[in-house]
Amino acid sequence: MTRGATFSFLFHALVVLLAFFGLPLMAKPPEPMLEKPILVDIVTIATVTNLPPPAPKVEPKPEPPKVVEPPPKPEPPKPELPKPEPPKVVEAPPPPPPPPPPPPPKVVEPKPEPPKPEPIKPEPPKPVEVKPEPAPKVAELKPEPPKPEPPKVEPPKPEPPKPVAKVEPPKPAPPKPEPPKPQVKKDDTFDRLLKDLATKKPATPEPAEAKKPEPPKPQQQAALPPTPNQSPPPRPMTEGQLTLSELDAIRGQIAQCWNVPAGARDARNLVVEVQVDMNQDATVRHAQVVDQARMMTDPFFRAAAESAMRAVLNPRCNPLRLPREKFDTWKSFILNFNPKEML
Amino acid sequence: MSVLPDRSRPWMPTRRDALLGLTVAPLLWSAARPAWGELRIDITRGKVEPMPIAIVPFSGAGEQAKFGSDISSVVSADLERSGLFRPLDPKSFIQSAEQIRLQPRFEDWKMINAQALVHGSVETQADGRLKVEFRLWDVIAGQQMTGLAYFTIPNNWRRVAHIIADAIYKRITGEDGYFDTRVVYIAESGPQNRRVKRLAIMDQDGANHRFLTDGRVLVLTPRFSPTAQEITYLSYFRDQPRVYLFNIDTGQQEVVGDFPGMTFAPRFSPDGKRVIMSLSDTGNSQIYTLDLRTRSVKRLTNHASINTSPCYSPDGNAICFNSDRSGGQQLYTMDAEGGGVKRISFGQGRYATPVWSPRGDLLAFTRLNAGSFSIGVMRPDGSGERILTESFLVEGPTWAPNGRVLMYFRQQPSDDQGRGGQVKLFSIDLTGFNEREIITPVDGSDPAWSPLIP
Numbered sequence: 159m160t161r162g163a164t165f166s167f168l169f170h171a172l173v174v175l176l177a178f179f180g181l182p183l184m185a186k187p188p189e190p191m192l193e194k195p196i197l198v199d200i201v202t203i204a205t206v207t208n209l210p211p212p213a214p215k216v217e218p219k220p221e222p223p224k225v226v227e228p229p230p231k232p233e234p235p236k237p238e239l240p241k242p243e244p245p246k247v248v249e250a251p252p253p254p255p256p257p258p259p260p261p262p263p264k265v266v267e268p269k270p271e272p273p274k275p276e277p278i279k280p281e282p283p284k285p286v287e288v289k290p291e292p293a294p295k296v297a298e299l300k301p302e303p304p305k306p307e308p309p310k311v312e313p314p315k316p317e318p319p320k321p322v323a324k325v326e327p328p329k330p331a332p333p334k335p336e337p338p339k340p341q342v343k344k345d346d347t348f349d350r351l352l353k354d355l356a357t358k359k360p361a362t363p364e365p366a367e368a369k370k371p372e373p374p375k376p377q378q379q380a381a382l383p384p385t386p387n388q389s390p391p392p393r394p395m396t397e398g399q400l401t402l403s404e405l406d407a408i409r410g411q412i413a414q415c416w417n418v419p420a421g422a423r424d425a426r427n428l429v430v431e432v433q434v435d436m437n438q439d440a441t442v443r444h445a446q447v448v449d450q451a452r453m454m455t456d457p458f459f460r461a462a463a464e465s466a467m468r469a470v471l472n473p474r475c476n477p478l479r480l481p482r483e484k485f486d487t488w489k490s491f492i493l494n495f496n497p498k499e500m501l
Numbered sequence: 502m503s504v505l506p507d508r509s510r511p512w513m514p515t516r517r518d519a520l521l522g523l524t525v526a527p528l529l530w531s532a533a534r535p536a537w538g539e540l541r542i543d544i545t546r547g548k549v550e551p552m553p554i555a556i557v558p559f560s561g562a563g564e565q566a567k568f569g570s571d572i573s574s575v576v577s578a579d580l581e582r583s584g585l586f587r588p589l590d591p592k593s594f595i596q597s598a599e600q601i602r603l604q605p606r607f608e609d610w611k612m613i614n615a616q617a618l619v620h621g622s623v624e625t626q627a628d629g630r631l632k633v634e635f636r637l638w639d640v641i642a643g644q645q646m647t648g649l650a651y652f653t654i655p656n657n658w659r660r661v662a663h664i665i666a667d668a669i670y671k672r673i674t675g676e677d678g679y680f681d682t683r684v685v686y687i688a689e690s691g692p693q694n695r696r697v698k699r700l701a702i703m704d705q706d707g708a709n710h711r712f713l714t715d716g717r718v719l720v721l722t723p724r725f726s727p728t729a730q731e732i733t734y735l736s737y738f739r740d741q742p743r744v745y746l747f748n749i750d751t752g753q754q755e756v757v758g759d760f761p762g763m764t765f766a767p768r769f770s771p772d773g774k775r776v777i778m779s780l781s782d783t784g785n786s787q788i789y790t791l792d793l794r795t796r797s798v799k800r801l802t803n804h805a806s807i808n809t810s811p812c813y814s815p816d817g818n819a820i821c822f823n824s825d826r827s828g829g830q831q832l833y834t835m836d837a838e839g840g841g842v843k844r845i846s847f848g849q850g851r852y853a854t855p856v857w858s859p860r861g862d863l864l865a866f867t868r869l870n871a872g873s874f875s876i877g878v879m880r881p882d883g884s885g886e887r888i889l890t891e892s893f894l895v896e897g898p899t900w901a902p903n904g905r906v907l908m909y910f911r912q913q914p915s916d917d918q919g920r921g922g923q924v925k926l927f928s929i930d931l932t933g934f935n936e937r938e939i940i941t942p943v944d945g946s947d948p949a950w951s952p953l954i955p
Contacts, residue, residue, distance in 0.1 A: 353889065355888040355889065412542075418548065456675075458675040491540035494541060
């Protein structure tokens with residue numbers, strides 16, 4: 159009896175001792191490793207979640223957006239995206255006025271050689287290619303020496319939009335009073351580049367259209383994960399990052415300038431990346447299609463690439479609505495023109 | 502105290518955490534890594550609107566000035582009709598034609614929102630021919646996109662204008678143009694119960710219209726040869742519908758093959774060496790090909806049902822047709838030898854007159870559903886069906902040689918007194934936008950688009 163009790167006691171003691179000394183020992187080794195990954199993750203996630211708040215903050219209407227509240231963060235991006243945008247737009251206009259017009263995009267004034275090349279020789283009865291080499295090159299190199307021209311270039315920028323206002327007006331003007339509506343309208347026109355009467359008819363068009371705004375959202379959200387990461391951790395702090403609404407503003411602005419090659423063969427596969435270098439006044443200093451090789455060989459791609467380049471260099475899209483104080487973030491970036499979702 | 506937290510943390514979860522950390526961290530890191538390099542913005546929306554293009558009247562001295570302005574107005578009209586370009590009003594131009602010849606001042610053109618600029622000149626050569634030269638500039642990039650010169654006899658100025666429009670279209674869109682083409686169609690006149698139907702031909706823009714037949718016999722379904730100025734069509738020979746060939750240059754007509762029954766729904770093969778058509782002698786119809794050189798005939802379908810409206814894929818390896826073998830009239834494809842038959846249309850109603858796009862990516866068809874006709878396109882495997890236009894009666898789609906534009910005819914309903922019932926030709930962009938009427942001197946149906954004129 160007592161022997162059994164002793165055994166039992168000793169055994170239990172042993173177990174307790176083992177538990178006391180053994181477990182911690184076993185647990186300890188992994189510990190140092192634990193904290194590293196976890197902590198790092200938390201930090202990045204924090205910055206991720208921090209992203210949206212700046213937008214609500216700027217926003218005047220919403221409920222008092224108290225400091226840094228986690229709940230509001232996740233929400234605003236989903237349903238309320240449109241709202242964050244208006245402030246952006248409002249914010250954007252100011253920049254243009256303070257015209258720090260150093261070098262305009264590209265003033266192609268100089269004429270080292272009028273590309274008016276020697277008249278084509280009348281030898282061939284067939285078409286003859288005439289190519290004035292100099293012009294293009296000049297155009298690219300010129301930006302540096304700012305010409306006295308700038309004033310001339312500036313005025314058109316604000317004005318041109320008006321003539322083309324048919325499609326656009328909703329964009330710049332309305333955002334202030336009632337942001338959501340212009341948003342919807344814009345989506346309408348972008349909706350379907352390929353018409354299909356069959357789908358249009360049966361579906362009650364209005365609701366369908368009204369809902370359209372939804373899809374873009376997920377899409378923006380899909381874009382979300384990358385964006386936070388994009389603001390480089392090495393850079394100072396979250397302030398350097400572009401907020402979702404800032405990104406949306408740029409997307410919207412460029413969308414107004416991009417004429418999509420809708421009916422082209424395999425248009426879905428004509429995804430064009432353009433490397434853009436910016437001036438401090440948010441005008442494009444230099445832009446180049448990344449895939450130059452394909453540009454040389456594939457006329458369809460070349461056409462698509464040129465349409466993307468026209469969007470980037472379009473006077474209507476210069477300057478871009480970028481927050482000037484975040485120049486470091488956007489002084490150089492890649493625009494990825496992807497018509498897939500529209501076709 | 503310091504020990505407690507350790508003990509309170511069970512080791513199992515922590516190890517899992519560690520594992521998690523080990524697997525997830527690299528993922529996150531690798532995902533984040535490329536983004537560090539550069540900001541990247543996806544542009545997934547845009548708009549479709551005609552490109553503003555400035556077409557400066559071509560310069561020329563004396564008599565050539567007339568040619569110059571005529572040519573540039575034809576170019577301008579061609580591009581405008583495509584729906585992809587919006588020629589700007591010459592009154593808004595700031596820089597004069599003479600100044601442009603030295604060097605376009607792109608700022609002036611940006612000012613009026615032009616994205617492309619075309620200018621050119623016309624000169625008469627010593628031998629009396631015209632030399633027409635033009636340049637196309639990308640205004641925004643400030644670069645020349647193309648520059649070409651053509652030589653031609655003065656009477657040919659219209660064709661040169663179309664060729665220039667094609668060159669501009671091709672350079673900007675990447676696709677071949679379709680302006681230097683012609684259209685044959687059935688010109689209809691007279692009351693509904695005694696229609697006179699003549700074969701007629703015109704330029705794609707309606708110019709140079711002329712009749713090819715005199716209307717004494719009924720003609721139907723003309724189709725252009727993809728390689729020559731030749732048409733195949735259906736006419737009546739001893740009250741039997743028969744397939745004919747018509748040579749546009751010589752005006753010569755001939756019956757294709759000598760068959761016991763009636764032949765109809767002819768089309769050329771892509772190489773122009775064969776005609777594919779339906780032959781009916783026993784109530785149902787089968788598909789045959791006829792070699793135009795050897796006159797040898799080959800039967801492709803053998804099914805106790807109606808098989809008709811055959812058409813070749815542009816590579817000549819496949820054939821589309823319609824058949825009622827499954828009950829309703831639906832579209833099918835098969836290989837060029839008649840094997841591998843596959844049904845591709847599954848929608849409501851009846852499908853008819855399939856035509857393979859010259860660029861191979863789509864089939865156009867007529868669909869009859871719930872009492873109304875529509876013209877649509879689908880991929881050759883039957884996916885991606887889209888209806889482009891719908892009406893009381895639309896029928897007979899034909900592709901522009903670049904596979905971008907369709908032409909067809911539309912008939913208005915007529916009342917019981919025989920009023921109404923006008924038939925007109927229309928064209929529409931593949932995207933379903935830019936529907937335009939083709940102006941013809943009389944009513945027109947059954948258009949067939951020619952290939953680019955060689």
